[in-house]
Amino acid sequence: MQDIEVEKKFVLSEGVENRLIEGAELINTKTFMDSYYDTDNFSLTINDLWLRNRAGAWELKVSLSQNKDKFADRYEEIKEEKHIREFLKLSSKSEFNNVLVQAGFSVFCECTTTRTKYRNGLFLIDIDHVTYSGTDYTYSVAEIERMVKSESDIEGALQEIIDFAKSRGIDLVSVLGKVHVYIKNTRPDHYKALIESGTIKSDQIGETD
Numbered sequence: 001m002q003d004i005e006v007e008k009k010f011v012l013s014e015g016v017e018n019r020l021i022e023g024a025e026l027i028n029t030k031t032f033m034d035s036y037y038d039t040d041n042f043s044l045t046i047n048d049l050w051l052r053n054r055a056g057a058w059e060l061k062v063s064l065s066q067n068k069d070k071f072a073d074r075y076e077e078i079k080e081e082k083h084i085r086e087f088l089k090l091s092s093k094s095e096f097n098n099v100l101v102q103a104g105f106s107v108f109c110e111c112t113t114t115r116t117k118y119r120n121g122l123f124l125i126d127i128d129h130v131t132y133s134g135t136d137y138t139y140s141v142a143e144i145e146r147m148v149k150s151e152s153d154i155e156g157a158l159q160e161i162i163d164f165a166k167s168r169g170i171d172l173v174s175v176l177g178k179v180h181v182y183i184k185n186t187r188p189d190h191y192k193a194l195i196e197s198g199t200i201k202s203d204q205i206g207e208t209d
């Protein structure tokens with residue numbers, strides 16, 4: 001049986017990082033760059049589809065949330081190029097980069113994340129500090145994750161994550177993802193399209209430094 005990731009992101013404002021990692025075991029720190037792709041009319045992201053290349057590896061995140069008001073969003077992660085081509089109905093005839101260009105895709109966001117991973121009991125905690133090519137602002141976001149064995153354990157695990165965060169005095173506000181933040185700050189037409197499609201909700205918080 002495949003484990004299911006239950007995860008929730010939190011705003012990483014002043015003091016939150018220390019409260020979150022108190023008593024946790026440091027696992028590692030990694031830095032990686034992501035390039036996110038879309039067409040000129042935002043055909044992927046208005047449908048909550050996120051295509052990226054991270055260190056040569058492709059990944060397409062496909063929203064599984066039927067209800068956009070749900071507290072935790074869930075995404076299927078398609079990692080094989082062949083399956084990404086199938087999902088996006090792209091030709092299998094030439095090299096993936098060329099096929100993307102021919103189909104009108106280009107990079108709209110390049111971001112570099114320094115991620116420090118901690119473990120606290122059953123919780124994995126990621127602290128992400130993000131910079132964006134061509135801008136001078138930075139964004140920080142925390143994620144708490146728990147693995148469960150079956151769908152029926154998801155709600156309980158999510159509640160445990162929320163209780164853990166509350167016990168550390170962390171605000172439970174709706175947070176923007178790192179790519180959302182870039183779109184909001186740098187791509188007004190794109191942001192408008194995501195608000196209109198319901199992919200981003202206007203009350204989601206994403207303060208940059």
Ligand code: V4E
Nearest residue numbers: 009050061073075113128175176177178179180199
């Ligand atoms: C899923 C998604 C996007 C793609 C980037 O996903 P994200 O989880 O922000 O990045 P990262 O680097 O943590 O990915 P990982 O290393 O875990 O694979 S861009 C926007 N979304 C949707 C989304 C959402 N609806 N809400 C929040 C808080 N974040 C992202």
